[in-house]
Amino acid sequence: MTFEETYLNDNILDALYDMHFEEMTPIQEQCIPKILDGQDLIGVAQTGTGKTAAYLLPILSMLDDGGFPRDAVNCIIMSPTRELAQQIDQAMQGFGYYLDGISSVAVYGGNDGNRFDVETRGLKMGADVIIATPGRLLSHIRMGHLDLSKLSFFVLDEADRMLDMGFSDDILSIAKMLPEGHQTIMFSATMPNKIQQLAHTLLDHPAEVKIAVSKPAEKIQQSAYVCYEPQKLGIIRNLFKSGELQRVIIFSGKKDKVKDITRELKHMKINCAPMHSDLSQAERDDVMYRFKAGQVDVLVATDIVARGIDIDDILMVINYDVPHDAEDYVHRIGRTARAQRDGVAITFVSEADMRAFADIERFLEKDIQKKPLPEGLGEGPEYKVSAPRKNSRGRGGRGRGGKGRNNHRGHRPKKKAN
Numbered sequence: 001m002t003f004e005e006t007y008l009n010d011n012i013l014d015a016l017y018d019m020h021f022e023e024m025t026p027i028q029e030q031c032i033p034k035i036l037d038g039q040d041l042i043g044v045a046q047t048g049t050g051k052t053a054a055y056l057l058p059i060l061s062m063l064d065d066g067g068f069p070r071d072a073v074n075c076i077i078m079s080p081t082r083e084l085a086q087q088i089d090q091a092m093q094g095f096g097y098y099l100d101g102i103s104s105v106a107v108y109g110g111n112d113g114n115r116f117d118v119e120t121r122g123l124k125m126g127a128d129v130i131i132a133t134p135g136r137l138l139s140h141i142r143m144g145h146l147d148l149s150k151l152s153f154f155v156l157d158e159a160d161r162m163l164d165m166g167f168s169d170d171i172l173s174i175a176k177m178l179p180e181g182h183q184t185i186m187f188s189a190t191m192p193n194k195i196q197q198l199a200h201t202l203l204d205h206p207a208e209v210k211i212a213v214s215k216p217a218e219k220i221q222q223s224a225y226v227c228y229e230p231q232k233l234g235i236i237r238n239l240f241k242s243g244e245l246q247r248v249i250i251f252s253g254k255k256d257k258v259k260d261i262t263r264e265l266k267h268m269k270i271n272c273a274p275m276h277s278d279l280s281q282a283e284r285d286d287v288m289y290r291f292k293a294g295q296v297d298v299l300v301a302t303d304i305v306a307r308g309i310d311i312d313d314i315l316m317v318i319n320y321d322v323p324h325d326a327e328d329y330v331h332r333i334g335r336t337a338r339a340q341r342d343g344v345a346i347t348f349v350s351e352a353d354m355r356a357f358a359d360i361e362r363f364l365e366k367d368i369q370k371k372p373l374p375e376g377l378g379e380g381p382e383y384k385v386s387a388p389r390k391n392s393r394g395r396g397g398r399g400r401g402g403k404g405r406n407n408h409r410g411h412r413p414k415k416k417a418n
Helices: 010-018 026-036 051-065 082-095 113-124 134-142 159-164 168-175 193-202 229-239 255-267 281-292 326-333 351-364 407-411
Strands: 041-044 075-078 104-107 129-132 153-156 183-188 207-210 220-226 248-251 272-275 298-301 316-319 343-349 369-371
Touching (some): 010 082, 041 051, 082 104, 104 134, 113 134, 129 134, 134 168, 229 255, 229 343
Parallel strands (some): 075 129, 220 343, 316 343
């Protein structure tokens, strides 16, 4: 289905044409008409499925069509991290290129006082769309910098991450300030009980859209080392002994391990940098900038960068430990083999992680190659596949936003997305 077949207005369609967007992704095809119809919605979809456009496009189209208060906050988009907020803000600028009357401001923490002052001025001017992290938005609300009494759209992006990061109370506090009758849209990569409970609290008879987790790209060469925990650093030493590996991300679920791995790589004179929650926002920004710019060869990170960060030239992902579930595995290794490139994904499987890794293999419907340990590390444990764990996770109508189709749209030449 193409964007032209929806009731998005002409200004939005012109921007999409300029950006070479034509065919919708499944999440966009199912969500856009429902949002245009004014329904509350919960969408379950992983990063990379086009969910940002699935909510931004219909909201911007409706705002541009008019009928909403001027000089008021009409939409709030909540994001768990500054990085995702910045990406949403960038998408907003692209999709809203022809929307002269729609203003926006991004509000997130980790900045100096100058940034806070800029945010304050934008909020007091009555930005139509606010893209914000929960804590920073609450700070502005408590200081009286914005009025939410006329809000029409409340969006929670990556809601599961926000709850994992402890933002549940902040979200509920903000939601209590919103007027009756606003439209709530929630997106989550997973649907655990806590997300279902939040949806029940915030949403009114929502439409549900679920997009199955995609399998990893076939271009990713997946393999694993079955090893004891103390052998993992030895495998790292072997992989990096040539000193030639670049554009690598090493994931670990624990920040202490990230620090240990970074220390070992630096001892080997490997150009690396850590990314974990003990770093300040300014330090995290600096690390990410240097890694994207190629000034750092190896990024050693917790799952803080497993989702929502667009870096197209990653050649290898190493899972120092097995992710909690198949979806996290897909998110992690999905950092490589992007933009038509090939990629390598290696996972270290200790005795404690065997059951979780077996669950991942069942989800993938394939056995991942088990490599022999490097010479000198001794024998690893036998890979024993246990029984599956219980509860292992492995179209709309016409829109209220379409206020009349202009005849000139039919003269726009068709153009396939790049």
